[in-house]
Amino acid sequence: MEDLLNIFEIEKLLDKLEEKINFLKNLKDQGKLSNPQELDILEYKTNQIIQELKAKIHPFNRVQIARHPKRPVFQDLIENVFSDFVELKGDRYLGDDLAITGGVAKIEGYPVFVIGHNKGKTTNEKIKRNYGMPNPEGFYKAIRLMDVANNFRTPLITVVDTPGAYPGDTAEQRGQYIAIAKSIHKMFELDIPVICLILSEGGSGGALALAVANYVLMMENAYYSVISPEGAASILYRDSSKAALASRNLKLTSYDLLKMGVIDEIIFEPFMGMHRNLRQSYQDIKNKIIEYLIRGVEELKNPKKHRFERFRKMGIFKSLDSVMKNLVS
Amino acid sequence: MFDQWVKCEKCGSIVNKIDLEENLFVCPKCNHHFYINSKKRIELTFCSFQEKFNSIKPVDFLNFDDYSEKLLKDSQKLGIDDAVIVGLGYLLDDVEKKYLVGVGVMEFGFRGGSMGSVVGEKISLIAEECYNQELPLILFSSSGGARMQEGIISLMQMAKTVGSIDKLKKNRIPFINVVVNPTTGGVAASFVGIADIIIAEPGAIIGFAGQRVIEQTIKKKLPPNFQTSEFNLNNGLIDCVIERKRIPSFLYQLVSSFYYWKNKITVVN
Numbered sequence: 001m002e003d004l005l006n007i008f009e010i011e012k013l014l015d016k017l018e019e020k021i022n023f024l025k026n027l028k029d030q031g032k033l034s035n036p037q038e039l040d041i042l043e044y045k046t047n048q049i050i051q052e053l054k055a056k057i058h059p060f061n062r063v064q065i066a067r068h069p070k071r072p073v074f075q076d077l078i079e080n081v082f083s084d085f086v087e088l089k090g091d092r093y094l095g096d097d098l099a100i101t102g103g104v105a106k107i108e109g110y111p112v113f114v115i116g117h118n119k120g121k122t123t124n125e126k127i128k129r130n131y132g133m134p135n136p137e138g139f140y141k142a143i144r145l146m147d148v149a150n151n152f153r154t155p156l157i158t159v160v161d162t163p164g165a166y167p168g169d170t171a172e173q174r175g176q177y178i179a180i181a182k183s184i185h186k187m188f189e190l191d192i193p194v195i196c197l198i199l200s201e202g203g204s205g206g207a208l209a210l211a212v213a214n215y216v217l218m219m220e221n222a223y224y225s226v227i228s229p230e231g232a233a234s235i236l237y238r239d240s241s242k243a244a245l246a247s248r249n250l251k252l253t254s255y256d257l258l259k260m261g262v263i264d265e266i267i268f269e270p271f272m273g274m275h276r277n278l279r280q281s282y283q284d285i286k287n288k289i290i291e292y293l294i295r296g297v298e299e300l301k302n303p304k305k306h307r308f309e310r311f312r313k314m315g316i317f318k319s320l321d322s323v324m325k326n327l328v329s
Numbered sequence: 330m331f332d333q334w335v336k337c338e339k340c341g342s343i344v345n346k347i348d349l350e351e352n353l354f355v356c357p358k359c360n361h362h363f364y365i366n367s368k369k370r371i372e373l374t375f376c377s378f379q380e381k382f383n384s385i386k387p388v389d390f391l392n393f394d395d396y397s398e399k400l401l402k403d404s405q406k407l408g409i410d411d412a413v414i415v416g417l418g419y420l421l422d423d424v425e426k427k428y429l430v431g432v433g434v435m436e437f438g439f440r441g442g443s444m445g446s447v448v449g450e451k452i453s454l455i456a457e458e459c460y461n462q463e464l465p466l467i468l469f470s471s472s473g474g475a476r477m478q479e480g481i482i483s484l485m486q487m488a489k490t491v492g493s494i495d496k497l498k499k500n501r502i503p504f505i506n507v508v509v510n511p512t513t514g515g516v517a518a519s520f521v522g523i524a525d526i527i528i529a530e531p532g533a534i535i536g537f538a539g540q541r542v543i544e545q546t547i548k549k550k551l552p553p554n555f556q557t558s559e560f561n562l563n564n565g566l567i568d569c570v571i572e573r574k575r576i577p578s579f580l581y582q583l584v585s586s587f588y589y590w591k592n593k594i595t596v597v598n
Contacts, residue, residue, distance in 0.1 A: 041387075165518075167538030168544050172556060175514075175566045176349050177537040181522025188495045204484065205518045205537065225482040226475045226515070231542070236394070236477065249393050251480045262481050308492045312453065314485040315446035320384035323496055 002244035004058050007065060011272055017046045024108050051245060052270045059253050060244035063229055065221040066200040070275040072133075072282075074101060074116040074159045074199065080282040081289070082114060088145055094174075097138030098129045099166070100210075102145040107157070112113070113149035115142050115210060116159030116199070132201075133166035138180035139209055143186045149316040150190050155293055158210040161199040163228060165206030168253050180209045185214035193296030193303045198222045198254075198263070214300060214307050215292045217261065218254040219285075224262070225252035264292070337361055339532075353573045358396060362510065362530045362573055366407065367414050367436040370469060370509075374577050378418035378432065382454045386410045387447045393478040399458075403439045411447035412439040412472065415455040417464070422581035428588050430580075431459035433468040437509070442472035444516050445479040449486025453493035456504075459596070460496045465584050466504045472520045474514020487519035494520050501596050503587050507576060508535050508558065508567065526583065527567040528576070529558035535567065 021042055027033040065071070078085045082105040090096045103116035119132035134142075149156045165176055187194065187210075196213035202224030211224075218224065227235075229247035234240040236249075251257075254266045267288050274281035300306050334343050340359035349356070353373055354363040371378050387410065390399040404410055415433040420427045431592035433455050435442045441572055444452075452468070459466040497504050506524035510533035518537050521527065529535060536556035554560050561567045571579050 144404045148461070165537060167542045169543055169547055169549070169551060172536045172538060172543065173560075173564050175522075175564070177517035177535070178522040178566060180518035180537065181491065181520070184519060185495060185523045188488075188492050192550060205487065205515055208484055208487055212492075224484075226480055227477055232477050249391065249480075250477070251391055257481060260482065262485060308495075311485060311488040311492050314482060314489055315450045316388055316390045316479070316482055317446045317450060318386040318388055320386075 001250065002058060002060065003056070004244055005053065005056060005061050007061055007068075007272060010053060011276075013049075013082060014046075014272060014276070015222060017042070021046065036045055039162060054271060058244065058248070059223075059251075060229065060247040060255075062221045062253050063223050063243075063247055065273040066219075066223050068273055071273060072275065072278065073119045074161055075118055075121065076278075077116070077159060077199070077282070077285065078105065078114070080278070081286045082112075082146055085114070088148070089141070090144075091137045091140035092144055093137070093140055095137045097135050097141055099132050099134040099162070100138035100142050102142060104154075107286065107293070110176060110290070110293060111154055112156050112293070113145060113152070113156045114159065115145050115156065117162040117206075117210070119161055130166055132162040133164060134162065134206060134209075135166050135168070135171045136174045136176055139165075139179035139183040143183050146183075146186050146190060150192055153192060154196070155169060155192065155193045155296060157289060157293070158194065158196045159199050160196060160202050160211050160224075161205045162203050162206045163201050164203035165209070170173070180205045183209035184212055189304070190307075190309060191304050193293070193300055194307065195292045197267075197285065197289065198224050202252075203228055212307065212311065213302055214296055214310065215264045216269055217265050217288055217292065218257060218263045219267050219274065220254050223247070223252040224254075224255060224257055225250050331408055338363070354477040355573050359532060360572070361549070362532055364405055364437065364510070366438055367409070367434040367469075370434050371414065371418070371432070373573070374421060374469075374580075375418035375432065376421050376423065377426065378416055380414060380416040381458065382415055382451050383410070385447050385450055387445060387588050389478070390482075391478065391480050393480070398512060399440065399478075406440055407436060409439060411435060411451075412436050412442045412444070413451050415446045415451045417458070420581045420584065421577040425583075428581070428584045429462075429464055431455045431462075431464045431466040433466070435471045435509070437471040437473075437511075440476060440478075442470075442516070443474060443476035443483070444472060444486050444490075444519075445476035445483045446486065448472075448476075449483075452490045456490070456493040456497055459502055459504075460493075460500060463500075463502060465502060465587050466494075466497060467507065467580060467584075468510050468520065468524070469507045470512040470516055471509040472512055472514070472516035484515065487515050489521040491523060494523060498523075498525075503583070505580065505583060507580075508533050511536055513537065513539065513556075528569055528571050528579065529561065529567050530576075531558055531570055532572055533558045535561050 101118040120129035198218040229243035232246035233242040339361035508529035
C-alpha cells in the first residue's frame with residue numbers, strides 16, 4: 001500500500017488554522033489581542049505542520065491536486081494572467097473543437113499568441129469542452145493557429161492541461177494519431193520563440209502535441225507523463241486502483257522532470273495547490289512567462305534550431321561509442 | 330510430426346509449415362499475415378543489409394519494477410538489444426543494387442515494440458544518416474506505443490524522432506512507413522503519422538488509443554474491423570494496403586522514382 005496523504009482532510013485543517021490566524025490578526029489590528037505571542041506561536045506551528053506534511057506528500061497526491069475541482073483552468077489564466085484576449089476559432093477543415101482554445105492576447109503589454117487545452121469550470125462547460133480532451137479538429141485548430149502566430153512573427157505561449165487526447169471511436173476514425181503527429185511536427189517548424197506551461201495535467205501524446213517548446217515551465221503540483229497513472233496501473237498491474245504505485249514509478253512530478261531535464265523551471269505553488277492563493281499564483285505565472293518570453297526573444301538567435309536541439313538530446317542509454325570516446329579523451 | 334503443421338490464428342485452417350514459409354508466412358487460405366520477427370522481415374525485404382548504430386543499449390534509469398530483467402529476457406530470446414534494428418540496405422527487387430536506402434525495422438517481440446530511449450535514438454540516427462547521404466528512409470513500424478518503464482523520457486522520443494524526420498522533409502528526402510500489425514499509441518502518433526507515404530499490411534491494427542479504453546469511454550462495442558488497415562484506408566488515413574509479397578517491389582518502384590529524378594530536378598530552398 002502507498003502512503004497517501006488525505007488532501008481534503010489536510011485542506012480542512014489548513015482552513016481552520018488560517019481562519020484562526022486571520023481572527024487573531026484582526027484582533028491584533030484592533031488592538032484587542034491580549035496575548036500577542038499567541039499569534040506568533042500559531043503561525044509558527046502552522047508553518048511547522050506544513051513543512052512536515054510537505055515532506056510526506058506522495059506523487060499521487062500531486063496528481064490529485066492537479067485534478068482538484070477548485071484548480072484554475074486555462075480560461076482562468078486567459079482572464080487573470082493575460083489581457084486583451086481575442087479568441088480565434090476553427091480548424092478551417094471541419095469544425096471547432098472547444099477542448100482547445102487559442103487566440104491573440106497580451107501579457108504585461110507584450111502581444112502574444114496563446115493556445116491551450118481548456119477543461120472548463122462548470123459541469124455544463126466541462127461536458128461542452130470534453131474535459132480538455134481534444135479530437136483531431138482540436139489539434140488541427142492548434143496547428144493552424146501556430147502557423148498564424150508564425151506568420152505574425154509573434155511569440156507563442158502554450159498551456160497544457162489535458163488528461164489526454166480523446167479516446168473515442170470517431171476520433172480514431174478521423175485520424176487522432178495523425179493529428180497529434182502533425183501538431184508535434186508543426187511545432188518543430190516554427191521560427192518564433194515558444195514557451196509552454198504545464199498547468200495541471202500533462203497527459204501523454206495529447207499534451208506533447210502542444211509542448212514542443214523552447215522553454216517548458218511546470219506548476220509545482222502538475223504532472224506530465226507518458227501514460228495516465230490509472231492507464232499504467234491497469235496495464236502493468238492489471239488493477240487501475242494501483243494508480244498511486246504507478247505514479248510513483250512513472251516519475252511524473254515537476255521535481256522528477258526538472259531532475260531529468262525535461263522542464264526548465266518549476267513554478268512553486270501555495271501548499272496544497274494554487275487554488276489556495278489564486279492572486280499570488282497568477283502573479284507568479286505571469287512573472288515567469290514574461291521572464292522566459294524576454295529570454296526567448298533576446299537570447300534565441302534561431303528558435304527553431306534551439307527547439308530541435310533541446311529535444312534531440314533527450315534519451316538515456318548506454319553507447320559503446322561514447323564509452324570509447326570517453327576512454328580516448 | 331506435429332510441428333510440421335501450423336493452425337492459422339484467423340481462419341483456423343491447418344497449414345503446412347513449409348507451405349507457409351514459402352508463402353512468406355501468409356495463410357494460403359485466408360490471407361492472414363502472421364507475425365514475423367524483425368530479422369526475418371529484413372531477409373524478406375532486402376537483398377543486402379548492413380546494421381548500424383547497434384552499440385546503443387537500454388538502461389533501466391528509473392529502476393522501474395522488473396524492467397531490467399524483462400530487457401534481459403527479451404534480448405536473450407531475440408538476440409537484439411532493443412525493439413528496433415536500423416541500417417542501410419538494398420531492396421530485394423534492386424538486382425543491380427542501384428538504390429541504397431536507410432532502413433528501420435521494429436521488433437514487436439521485444440517489449441511489445443515499445444519506443445524508449447534506444448528506439449528513439451536509433452530512429453533519429455538513421456534519419457540523420459539518410460539526411461547526410463540523401464537516401465530515402467523506409468521504416469517498418471510495429472509497436473504498442475511509448476515505453477512506460479522509461480517514463481516521460483519515452484514521451485520525449487516522440488518529439489525527438491519527429492524532429493529528426495522534419496530534417497528529411499525540409500530537404501525533400503522521402504520517408505516511407507510500412508505499418509505492420511500492430512502500430513498504436515506514441516509510435517503511430519509520432520514518426521508514423523508524418524510519413525510521406527503510409528503503407529500497411531492487410532489486417533494490421535493502426536490507431537492511437539487502445540480498443541479497451543475506447544469501449545470503456547464510449548460504452549459501446551467496436552465493430553470488428555475497427556482500426557484495421559482497411560478501416561484506416563477507407564477513412565483516408567493511409568495510402569494503401571499492400572500484401573507482404575508485393576511490398577519489396579512496391580517500395581522499389583517508389584524509391585526508383587526518387588532516384589530517377591533526384592539529379593535532374595534541382596531543389597530550391
